[in-house]
Amino acid sequence: MADRVDQLHGVPVLVCDAGGAPIATEQDALDHLVGVAFGQAEVVAVPAGRLDGRFFDLSSGFAGQVMQKFVNYRLHLVVVGDISRELAASSALPDLVRESNRGRHVWFVADLDELAARFA
Structure with a gap:
């Protein structure tokens, strides 16, 4: 499956392919996510x-860098999938996920159905 743009309750969402290029640097985020969207x-x-x-290791600063790029370009980032292992391994990540999910710019959801429900 390739990246595609779907309408979820009237909101255009770039649904990224799980097999796409890994996002390991800020430039990867710009090239493979922001630039495509x-x-x-x-x-x-x-x-x-x-x-x-x-x-998911907040001490690296990488999540903050990526999230800031999305805010700068007025795009919303949604991390889709099971991150229970990462949550269990971090004392700070659960707080970030909880606070992000209360906001508007970055969300963490289990699947696309949960994302669609947020737009409903």
């Missing part, structure tokens, strides 16, 4: 498995 989607739904492990 820009002008055609408001939301980028990226499978958690495409994100480098440093994204």
